[in-house]
Amino acid sequence: xxxxxxxxxxxxxxxxxxxxxxxxxxxxxxxxxxxxxxxxxxxxxxxxxxxxxxxxxxxxxxxxxxxxxxxxxxxxxxxxxxxxxxxxxxxxxxxxxxxxxxxxxxxxxxxxxxxxxxxxxxxxxxxxxxxxxxxxxxxxxxxxxxxxxxxxxxxxxxxxxxxxxxxxxxxxxxxxxxxxxxxxxxxxxxxxxxxxxxxxxxxxxxxxxxxxxxxxxxxxxxxxxxxxxxxxxxxxxxxxxxxxxxxxxxxxxxxxxxxxxxxxxxxxxxxxxxxxxxxxxxxxxxxxxxxxxxxxxxxxxxxxxxxxxxxxxxxxxxxxxxxxxxxxxxxxxxxxxxxxxxxxxxxxxxxxxxxxxxxxxxxxxxxxxxxxxxxxxxx
Ligand code: ATP
Ligand code: MG
Numbered sequence: 544x545x546x547x548x549x550x551x552x553x554x555x556x557x558x559x560x561x562x563x564x565x566x567x568x569x570x571x572x573x574x575x576x577x578x579x580x581x582x583x584x585x586x587x588x589x590x591x592x593x594x595x596x597x598x599x600x601x602x603x604x605x606x607x608x609x610x611x612x613x614x615x616x617x618x619x620x621x622x623x624x625x626x627x628x629x630x631x632x633x634x635x636x637x638x639x640x641x642x643x644x645x646x647x648x649x650x651x652x653x654x655x656x657x658x659x660x661x662x663x664x665x666x667x668x669x670x671x672x673x674x675x676x677x678x679x680x681x682x683x684x685x686x687x688x689x690x691x692x693x694x695x696x697x698x699x700x701x702x703x704x705x706x707x708x709x710x711x712x713x714x715x716x717x718x719x720x721x722x723x724x725x726x727x728x729x730x731x732x733x734x735x736x737x738x739x740x741x742x743x744x745x746x747x748x749x750x751x752x753x754x755x756x757x758x759x760x761x762x763x764x765x766x767x768x769x770x771x772x773x774x775x776x777x778x779x780x781x782x783x784x785x786x787x788x789x790x791x792x793x794x795x796x797x798x799x800x801x802x803x804x805x806x807x808x809x810x811x812x813x814x815x816x817x818x819x820x821x822x823x824x825x826x827x828x829x830x831x832x833x834x835x836x837x838x839x840x841x842x843x844x845x846x847x848x849x850x851x852x853x854x855x856x857x858x859x860x861x862x863x864x865x866x867x868x869x870x871x872x873x874x875x876x877x878x879x880x881x882x883x884x885x886x887x888x889x890x891x892x893x894x895x896x897x898x899x900x901x902x903x904x905x906x907x908x909x910x911x912x913x914x915x916x917x918x919x920x921x922x
Contacts, residue, residue: 547601548599549597551698553619554595554706557710580605585605587600616708623697626695634699635690638688638699644685646684649690710739711739712770714739719822721821722744722745723824726874726877727853730870736766747782754878762873774920777919779919784908796888796895798883798888800900806841806847808913811913825854840893840896
């Protein structure tokens, strides 16, 4: 009976790169995949080439493990067969007999072999039809049998496990993700990881206004499970003294000025951590403080790139992702900050906020608070 001896790993976007970049990213991806396979105790041997990574293993868990690695578009547990039509047909018959579908379709591809895709479809389809009595149905078959015929060897498979997509973690620069203990911010950090960026996580400890350190640490641990063995720095900086001063003088603008203080601190942490940008969990209009006017007033004059990967997403989409990532249960009960005013300013004026920042001495305060930074390595 035919069985899986390889997993075909597809990685989409990387194939569009020039050869130097492609090779370097393929190497990173192969290394990240290797980390998870070794961690799970999977025995395997891998090869790169022809726009694929081939992971030779009979371990049934391999394709699911591989599909969760950033950069993987899909993975197929497959069987290797010699590149001739008789052997391919025999393998297809074997697969069809195991599944006994009412209808089937052959999905052929070829490169470097003398026969055409049509010939594969015809010969293999006919063999399956005769051996099993199953009907050919190209539009809505119960079973699809994929054939990839190549010069050296051919592959045959029935499943395409969708991958998480994105780019290999480590192919892009490191980000400093601001993490608050709520649902959104770990999702934002994860989306940047998905696009190849390792992350450090910065939490502003706002006790007694909010207490979310344990949720943040647990989210960091979950994100660590996605980071291909790279440890994640979980950084905390106390910010309550700043909040107290801001709320006493500019109650309606507390959130905006607090955010400016966060960015001023983040700019310094970013340098220390060799990060290239800051990430937030903002979603346009989600709460009163997350308006276009406020974002402008919060970021005006800041010398740092701020990324908001959730900006166009609806809450339901964010929650779905949080569930998939594994951070939803940790963060769903987190209480919001009690320093948030009853009527927060939704249309802050940039000039007014810059003036308030001067009067309150937020820059100097940021310098003092950052000295109290603590770093914990997670993962
Ligand atoms: P989340 O669900 O991520 O907690 P939120 O909906 O509660 O966000 P805000 O409190 O306005 O919204 O925060 C918006 C973003 O600002 C957060 O996603 C996070 O990136 C950052 N942020 C807010 N509070 C903190 C904090 N205490 N420490 C670090 N970052 C924070
Ligand atoms: Mg939010």
